[in-house]
Amino acid sequence: MLAFLIRRISQSVMVLLVMSVLVFVGVFYIGNPIDILIAPDATPAEYARAVKELGLDKPMLDQYWIFLKDAVHGDLGNSFVYNEPALKLILQRMPATMELAVTAMLMAVFIGIPLGMLAGIKHDTMLGRSIMRFSILGFSLPTFWVGLMFIILFSVQLGWLPSGGRGTTVELLGVPVSFLTWDGIQHLILPAMNLALFKTSLAIRLSRAGVQENLQMDYVKFAKAKGLSNTRIIGLHVMKNIMIPVITVLGMEFGGLIAFAVVTETIFSWPGMGKLVIDSIGVLDRPVIVAYLLITVTMFIIINLLVDIIYSILDPRVRLGDHN
Amino acid sequence: MSNELLDIKKLETFFYTRAGIAKAVNGISLSVDKGEIVGIVGESGSGKSVTGFSIMGLVDPPGEIAGGSIKFKGEEIIGQTEEEWRSFRGAKVSMIFQDPMMTLNPVLRIDTQMIEAIRAHEKVSKKEARRRCVETLAMVGIPSPAERIKSYPHQFSGGMRQRVAIAIGLLNKPDLIIADEPTTALDVTIQGQILSEMQTLCRKTGMALIWITHDLTVIAGLAHKVAVMYAGKIIESGNVQEVLDEPLHPYTHGLIGSVPSRNKRGQPLYQIPGMTPSLINIPEGCSFRMRCPHADEICMKEPDETISDNGRMVRCHHPL
Ligand SMILES: Nc1ncnc2c1ncn2[C@@H]1O[C@H](COP(=O)(O)OP(=O)(O)OP(=O)(O)O)[C@@H](O)[C@H]1O
Ligand code: SF4
Ligand SMILES: [Mg+2]
Numbered sequence: 001m002l003a004f005l006i007r008r009i010s011q012s013v014m015v016l017l018v019m020s021v022l023v024f025v026g027v028f029y030i031g032n033p034i035d036i037l038i039a040p041d042a043t044p045a046e047y048a049r050a051v052k053e054l055g056l057d058k059p060m061l062d063q064y065w066i067f068l069k070d071a072v073h074g075d076l077g078n079s080f081v082y083n084e085p086a087l088k089l090i091l092q093r094m095p096a097t098m099e100l101a102v103t104a105m106l107m108a109v110f111i112g113i114p115l116g117m118l119a120g121i122k123h124d125t126m127l128g129r130s131i132m133r134f135s136i137l138g139f140s141l142p143t144f145w146v147g148l149m150f151i152i153l154f155s156v157q158l159g160w161l162p163s164g165g166r167g168t169t170v171e172l173l174g175v176p177v178s179f180l181t182w183d184g185i186q187h188l189i190l191p192a193m194n195l196a197l198f199k200t201s202l203a204i205r206l207s208r209a210g211v212q213e214n215l216q217m218d219y220v221k222f223a224k225a226k227g228l229s230n231t232r233i234i235g236l237h238v239m240k241n242i243m244i245p246v247i248t249v250l251g252m253e254f255g256g257l258i259a260f261a262v263v264t265e266t267i268f269s270w271p272g273m274g275k276l277v278i279d280s281i282g283v284l285d286r287p288v289i290v291a292y293l294l295i296t297v298t299m300f301i302i303i304n305l306l307v308d309i310i311y312s313i314l315d316p317r318v319r320l321g322d323h324n
Numbered sequence: 325m326s327n328e329l330l331d332i333k334k335l336e337t338f339f340y341t342r343a344g345i346a347k348a349v350n351g352i353s354l355s356v357d358k359g360e361i362v363g364i365v366g367e368s369g370s371g372k373s374v375t376g377f378s379i380m381g382l383v384d385p386p387g388e389i390a391g392g393s394i395k396f397k398g399e400e401i402i403g404q405t406e407e408e409w410r411s412f413r414g415a416k417v418s419m420i421f422q423d424p425m426m427t428l429n430p431v432l433r434i435d436t437q438m439i440e441a442i443r444a445h446e447k448v449s450k451k452e453a454r455r456r457c458v459e460t461l462a463m464v465g466i467p468s469p470a471e472r473i474k475s476y477p478h479q480f481s482g483g484m485r486q487r488v489a490i491a492i493g494l495l496n497k498p499d500l501i502i503a504d505e506p507t508t509a510l511d512v513t514i515q516g517q518i519l520s521e522m523q524t525l526c527r528k529t530g531m532a533l534i535w536i537t538h539d540l541t542v543i544a545g546l547a548h549k550v551a552v553m554y555a556g557k558i559i560e561s562g563n564v565q566e567v568l569d570e571p572l573h574p575y576t577h578g579l580i581g582s583v584p585s586r587n588k589r590g591q592p593l594y595q596i597p598g599m600t601p602s603l604i605n606i607p608e609g610c611s612f613r614m615r616c617p618h619a620d621e622i623c624m625k626e627p628d629e630t631i632s633d634n635g636r637m638v639r640c641h642h643p644l
Contacts (some may be wrong), residue, residue, distance in 0.1 A: 070505045150331035218421055219427055219428060219430070220383060221421070222411065222419075222427040222489070223429070225382060225413050225414060226418075226441040226492060227410050227496075228410075228440060228444055234445075237429050238434070240429075240431045240432060241430070269365060315429075316431060316433075316478070317476070
């Protein structure tokens, strides 16, 4: 276990390093932020001073080196726009994104898995086929389009739910959350559904395939031969077997959910880090873009590590370190 | 009071596949007495497993029992309700499958899988159920069962897993166990051990046993009665010793000829020519016609069952 952790952490550091180079080179070439930041009528002297202040006069390699030295000390630079630490800006927005992503994931798990299992058990009925059609739609419709349709239908036409913002928040352990107020919940529903749609479809597919595959297995027939009821066979024997791959895949997808929140947050003006980074890209606020990407990758790495550990707990046949 | 436990009459189990109807079990009749050990022998695909599944009510679609009757202790079981089947399976008749690696659920502990088998049929405390499970594991030869019962299936060898499966089959003291080639996946020494243990168990508990195999030699030392299946039909049955010493059906004769034995050492083994016919297009007349050295025009007509005084049955126009 310890050897496994050490190996994984050193791999992760390598990934982050490579990632930072790529990101740095990337933002360097998408444009010079000074043209956007400075007033168009600035004198050449003002212009030169601003460039020097932001450190943009140095060669790229020097800039990267300074960045790296600071990053090791937890300083990812100050935002050009807000003149505040980029890290702080992102961490401020993170709870909103996490709340959205976690809600969407819970929806995917608690709606997708039961629906998928149902579709697997009743695969040649109207119900089973309808569930599969729904999941095909969920897979193929683009998220931003579905989000817009949600707003048109539920906010504009029916007027049931608000179309943007977080609503009233309250502090939970010092972090503002929406899900504890009725107004907040109403604001959360549409964006969470929008974000959850793709993963729900994925959960449906995975659980349906899992159920169908497992129902063919000898252990199910043997369980029937013992005189077990169908409820117990599906609810315990099959369920436990399909949960392992389904939870693993969904867990891996959680990072993607955070990344995809960018689209949903923009549509529903959800004040999370995704919206922040889109705004920052608009004004070429390099430190915020770089910090966002590094933080997202770090979260990906942590999530995958946790999923691997959970997987080894769920499946008695797997010991950490055996697989890689 | 009759001694008869199971009475199968003209059982038909068909699979309605896209290619046509596969008559996997095509009108077999077979009876098993209390405490009796019956062997069912036949080549792969002759319908042995489907016969077992039919008795358990476990024929999966597109398969279906198309006709005939199965009486257990005098009562018809075909057409039971799903709940009647559930309480029948595992309590009155148990079945053990061929591949011990696949029959246990890989992600549940052995104790979970054993205790639930008892509690599906009886209202007993978990503690009492566990005590009985440990006892049964000891009976089938699992060392230190009280600790081993807490393991997962993958922590057991193939032979040990099959013992666990057998123990699960025994838990509710059924009147009959159907063992579907339970030792073919195991090596020869373990095979022999399990075989003799099963025999002792049957003698001790008065349980009847149907042992399905494609290996005649296994039956020889084990069973009282043997039924030889070919293409969904029983083509010969009777007392094991008599059938082995003096087979009446050319197919049985061929099977015995293809088994190596001491007094035939050095001679080439006899091979039955040809292949099992497809069950979808069984040729008209005797289904063994294409491979039979004694076939003639009469064999274009399906032979009936002929039963002699000593209870031997054969389906052949020209018994040997
Ligand atoms: N699920 C199924 N779908 C279609 N046909 C089937 C199915 N299961 C069995 N059959 C048919 O029933 C026939 C007999 O199968 P069965 O499993 O009883 O053979 P067996 O005698 O047990 O052979 P083996 O020694 O290989 O286990 C097969 O040849 C096949 O034609
Ligand atoms: S009936 Fe004819 S073909 Fe069939 S086994 Fe007997 S002799 Fe052979
Ligand atoms: Mg079989």
